[in-house]
Amino acid sequence: xxxxxxxxxxxxxxxxxxxxxxxxxxxxxxxxxxxxxxxxxxxxxxxxxxxxxxxxxxxxxxxxxxxxxxxxxxxxxxxxxxxxxxxxxxxxxxxxxxxxxxxxxxxxxxxx
Amino acid sequence: xxxxxxxxxxxxxxxxxxxxxxxxxxxxxxxxxxxxxxxxxxxxxxxxxxxxxxxxxxxxxxxxxxxxxxxxxxxxxxxxxxxxxxxxxxxxxxxxxxxxxxxxxxxxxxxxxxx
Numbered sequence: 631x632x633x634x635x636x637x638x639x640x641x642x643x644x645x646x647x648x649x650x651x652x653x654x655x656x657x658x659x660x661x662x663x664x665x666x667x668x669x670x671x672x673x674x675x676x677x678x679x680x681x682x683x684x685x686x687x688x689x690x691x692x693x694x695x696x697x698x699x700x701x702x703x704x705x706x707x708x709x710x711x712x713x714x715x716x717x718x719x720x721x722x723x724x725x726x727x728x729x730x731x732x733x734x735x736x737x738x739x740x741x742x
Numbered sequence: 743x744x745x746x747x748x749x750x751x752x753x754x755x756x757x758x759x760x761x762x763x764x765x766x767x768x769x770x771x772x773x774x775x776x777x778x779x780x781x782x783x784x785x786x787x788x789x790x791x792x793x794x795x796x797x798x799x800x801x802x803x804x805x806x807x808x809x810x811x812x813x814x815x816x817x818x819x820x821x822x823x824x825x826x827x828x829x830x831x832x833x834x835x836x837x838x839x840x841x842x843x844x845x846x847x848x849x850x851x852x853x854x855x856x857x
Contacts, residue, residue, distance in 0.1 A: 632784075673746070673833045673848030674785060717785075729775065729787035729798060730846060 632733030633657065634718045639737040642712075648705040650736050652718030655699040660722050663694060665703045666730070667714040674717065674732070677703065708740045744768045746849035748834050754855045755824055763819045763852045765834030774817045775835040775846060776809065778802070785833070791817065824856045 635653040642648040654663060664679040678685055678692045680701070685692045691704040705712055717735040722728050747766045755761050767774050776788040790797040791809055808820045817836075821828055831853050835846040 668785070671779075671831060671851065671853075673835070673851050674846075676845045676847065679845070728844070729790055729800075730777075730785075731787065732785040734784060 632731050633720050634733055636716075636718055636733065636736045638734065639739070641739050641741055642705075642708045644710060644740055644742050645707055648703075648708040648712065648738055648740070650703040650705075650716050650718075650738065651700065652703070653700045654718070654720045657698050657720050658722075661720045662722070663692065663698075663701050664719040664721055664730070665690070665692065666717045666719065666732075667712075668717070668735070669711075669714040674730075677716075708738075710740050710742060712738065713740045714738060746834055746836055746847050748832075748849040748852050750852060751850065752853045752855070754857065757826055757856055758823050761821050761824055761854065763821075763832050763834075763854070765817045765819075765849055766815055767817055767834065767836030768838075768847055769815070771836035771838040771847075773797075773837045773844065773846075774809075774811070775837075776819045777833045777835065777848075778830040779833065779851075780827075780830045788819070821854075824854075826856050829854055829856045 662679050662681050665677040666674040668674045678690050680692045694701045715735040715737050749764045774791040777785050779785045787800050789799040789803045806822045810818050831851040833851045834849045837844045837846045
């Protein structure tokens, strides 16, 4: 089962920042926080991951609390194309065989 | 940008028939996976494959399922005798070690409909 808890849905106005929370209170020291998204019925798409430091890439920023029990994915300027289901996944990264365990995720609706 | 491709995009089959779903992973990737998603439900892991053998499989991946890498580019999932409950989107994914991490890249999926 997924080791994360996310709100089932969120709305965000177009152009505003979307902040998606995730709780992972049982995360182990060697587990990373990964974020993926799934637009409609397409294949999941990797967004970002981190261990304990905040991370930023061209898609998003990831803020992880100091105790690592929760994190927030930030889409700085949400567009209509960011409407998707966002999955927060904890996973041991340094093993190529480790499967991704998806929960129900957060359905983000970006509204014009 | 390299991507995972899957064929066909939609497969309709009758219960009891065999189906083969095909995937072409990203060319320099070494780890391959199949996941499925029943309509309205979570994405579920089926199997991972490395070095020409199954690395890990879920409870869903029973004797009706098999995987193969028949050549240097294709990765296939075979369902021997399909059931109605096999109707789902099937996603192939691949990964490799890059920057010390393994990100999985997913294909667009094959929608399997069993009638």
